[in-house]
Amino acid sequence: MNALIKSATIVDSKSEFHNETVDILIEKGVVSKISKRISNPKSYKEISLDNLHVSPGWFDSSVSFGEPGFEERETIANGLKTAALSGFTHVALNANTNPVVDSSADISFVKSKANDHLVSLYPIGALTWQGNGTDLAELYDMHKAGAVAFYDYKQPITNPNLMKIALQYASNFNGLVCAFPQESKITGLGVMNENVNSTKLGLKGNPSLAEEIQVARDLFLLEYTEGKLHIPTISSSKSVDLIREAKAKGLNITCSVAIQNLFFTDDALSDFETNFKTLPPLRTEADRLALIEGIKDGTIDMVTTDHNPIDIENKKVEFDNAMYGTIGLESAFGALQTIFTTKKVIALLTKGKERFGIQNTLVEEGANADFTLFNPSSEYQFKEKDILSKSKNSCFLGAKLKGEVYGSIANNKIMLKHD
Missing domain, CATH: 3.20.20.140 (Metal-dependent hydrolases)
Incomplete structure (x- = not known):
């Protein structure tokens, strides 16, 4: 799995890139480069989302x-x-x-x-x-x-x-x-x-x-x-x-x-x-x-x-x-x-x-890509259309929530809601 994440703000207090807005290059499931701007000559899948945080x-x-x-x-x-x-x-x-x-x-x-x-x-x-x-x-x-x-x-x-x-x-x-x-x-x-x-x-x-x-x-x-x-x-x-x-x-x-x-x-x-x-x-x-x-x-x-x-x-x-x-x-x-x-x-x-007994992961170069992608600022009312489970028994139905999850990257795979 290869991908280029564009303009993402890192939220990881243990990472040297914490609070920085950067590009993240992932090759074969591993973070190969994190930098302010990374080009995409190999035409990898680009992930560019509104107010993206990782x-x-x-x-x-x-x-x-x-x-x-x-x-x-x-x-x-x-x-x-x-x-x-x-x-x-x-x-x-x-x-x-x-x-x-x-x-x-x-x-x-x-x-x-x-x-x-x-x-x-x-x-x-x-x-x-x-x-x-x-x-x-x-x-x-x-x-x-x-x-x-x-x-x-x-x-x-x-x-x-x-x-x-x-x-x-x-x-x-x-x-x-x-x-x-x-x-x-x-x-x-x-x-x-x-x-x-x-x-x-x-x-x-x-x-x-x-x-x-x-x-x-x-x-x-x-x-x-x-x-x-x-x-x-x-x-x-x-x-x-x-x-x-x-x-x-x-x-x-x-x-x-x-x-x-x-x-x-x-x-x-x-x-x-x-x-x-x-x-x-x-x-x-x-x-x-x-x-x-x-x-x-x-x-x-x-x-x-x-x-x-x-x-x-x-x-x-x-x-x-x-x-x-x-x-x-x-x-x-x-x-x-x-x-x-x-x-x-x-x-x-x-x-x-x-x-x-589970190993922690970091957002850093050389690490396996194990990320959550989200927008912390969006506000919405939680409705049944937001439920992905087979059963719909959510006590949060109708509640006003803040923040949208775009998806995740791990184990050499990407899964995004909007793909």
């Missing part, structure tokens, strides 16, 4: 594509295409499939489905066999096959001894254990944040206490085992405080937040719109602001779209019966740009790779 390729630590088993929701092929056109060149894929990805053979299968694609796919293996929360899965075998972490997606490990053993066992090969923060006995049948809004709507509440008790428990287990833990998608201010304290102790802990929890509150549920039914639930404005502060001070390590396609049969039903989940790849950049500066947004979208 950053290292983005990473999402939590995406779901359905396949195998739920192809009606999404396939790996279309999911990776959606990721590429949304600016993500690296994604970690959850194990919430049918069958659950809980063996080395399953890891190899998922990886094979992403062969020869622009986006690099990193499988997350189930922490327990069949995701049943009872018996540990084949962690080491999956690790050898390419699993970057172990996680029963959205399923809390109720047995603390099992979590203790998982942390101890995975530490033998530097494995990353992920633990969904929810105490299900407290959550009960709750379907939204327990607050004044749940009372007004007559919906059963899921209190932030259920998350915080589980976070506290898992942090105690982490301190005891000296393991390596990632807590995905925290949603409450107290969870931020607990993780901040754990980091001050020197524990090997990271966490993420779903972008919708930074953008919306439980006020959005007033019309019983099931696209806002997420797990963890949307919480209060105080929680939202605490999450943003946690990002700013480094307590929260990364953001995720928590992209979870759900077919219409499981979303267009009564709120109590609807499945949890929203898609988020297509809206991620535009949503974050309404909250943070472009520099901060790019830092957030490129963070987290090292935690999952």
Whole structure:
């Protein structure tokens, strides 16, 4: 793949070209030259776009594509295409499939489905066999096959001894254990944040206490085992405080937040719109602001779209019966740009790779071209035509967003929306 990117502003704080507007010459997938002006005598494909900005390729630590088993929701092929056109060149894929990805053979299968694609796919293996929360899965075998972490997606490990053993066992090969923060006995049948809004709507509440008790428990287990833990998608201010304290102790802990929890509150549920039914639930404005502060001070390590396609049969039903989940790849950049500066947004979208054992990339000569192309200044209302996923369950429909993604370049391939 050969290409010449014209007049692009580099957004990469670790690159010597940061904030400079330059041309970038790519030959056979490698950056051969970066300069103020580069001619094109070999008639390579030229990429010249309005207010073009280029950053290292983005990473999402939590995406779901359905396949195998739920192809009606999404396939790996279309999911990776959606990721590429949304600016993500690296994604970690959850194990919430049918069958659950809980063996080395399953890891190899998922990886094979992403062969020869622009986006690099990193499988997350189930922490327990069949995701049943009872018996540990084949962690080491999956690790050898390419699993970057172990996680029963959205399923809390109720047995603390099992979590203790998982942390101890995975530490033998530097494995990353992920633990969904929810105490299900407290959550009960709750379907939204327990607050004044749940009372007004007559919906059963899921209190932030259920998350915080589980976070506290898992942090105690982490301190005891000296393991390596990632807590995905925290949603409450107290969870931020607990993780901040754990980091001050020197524990090997990271966490993420779903972008919708930074953008919306439980006020959005007033019309019983099931696209806002997420797990963890949307919480209060105080929680939202605490999450943003946690990002700013480094307590929260990364953001995720928590992209979870759900077919219409499981979303267009009564709120109590609807499945949890929203898609988020297509809206991620535009949503974050309404909250943070472009520099901060790019830092957030490129963070987290090292935690999952993925090599960082730079915009520099001699490096493999692994770029996201975007315009940070355009403003628009997110509509169904902007959705690239098979499922259309986006809580951002109708939201005013800022910033357009043109596409991405990686693995010796180019994928642009306007091609």
